[in-house]
Amino acid sequence: MTYWARQLFKQLKNDILLKRLHQFEGTISKILSMGMIVVIIAMVIDLGIVITRSILTTSPGDFLGQPVIDIFGFFLSILIALEILENITGYIRSHVVQVELVIATALTAVGRKIIILDLNRISGTTLIGLAIAIFSLAVSYWIVRHSNRSQG
Numbered sequence: 001m002t003y004w005a006r007q008l009f010k011q012l013k014n015d016i017l018l019k020r021l022h023q024f025e026g027t028i029s030k031i032l033s034m035g036m037i038v039v040i041i042a043m044v045i046d047l048g049i050v051i052t053r054s055i056l057t058t059s060p061g062d063f064l065g066q067p068v069i070d071i072f073g074f075f076l077s078i079l080i081a082l083e084i085l086e087n088i089t090g091y092i093r094s095h096v097v098q099v100e101l102v103i104a105t106a107l108t109a110v111g112r113k114i115i116i117l118d119l120n121r122i123s124g125t126t127l128i129g130l131a132i133a134i135f136s137l138a139v140s141y142w143i144v145r146h147s148n149r150s151q152g
Contacts, residue, residue, distance in 0.1 A: 022095070029092045036085040043081060047074040069116055076112035080105060100148060103141045110134050 054067040083105040090098045110133050117130075 025095070026092065029088055033085060033088045033092065036081060036088060040078060040081045040085065043074070043078050047071070047078065050074055073112060073116040076108065076115065080109050080112065083108060100141065100144045103137055103144060107134070107137045107141060110137065 051071060054071065058067050083101065087098060087101055087105065090096070090101065110130060114130060114134075
């Protein structure tokens with residue numbers, strides 16, 4: 001077998017492998033998206049149950065306390081799940097991880113954590129850690145967004 005024939009055979013093997021890897025990634029992405037849909041539906045049903053229970057069991061004057069914070073936590077969890085589904089959908093569409101969307105999802109998750117935080121049970125160190133996480137994510141988001149604008 002000549003050198004050129006071996007190179008051609010090697011290239012064909014690489015092309016077949018890459019095609020199979022691409023198909024594998026596509027299949028896994030589709031399975032993940034279907035799983036996220038099931039999770040989101042379950043979360044929406046759970047949110048409906050929590051809202052119904054809160055309305056039926058909480059007196060009108062007490063509803064604006066912890067029940068509302070719990071409901072906000074559920075809403076934000078559903079939004080985070082939708083953003084994750086959008087990440088997966090974007091990957092299926094273009095086979096590129098959208099870094100800006102991933103960082104926005106992380107910012108939403110940390111924001112959710114702060115909203116539902118019980119300040120009586122949290123240490124100062126944890127608050128500092130959350131502040132550093134938010135600052136780092138915000139700076140990262142700004143850098144990625146700025147570089148995307150510069151390229152486009």
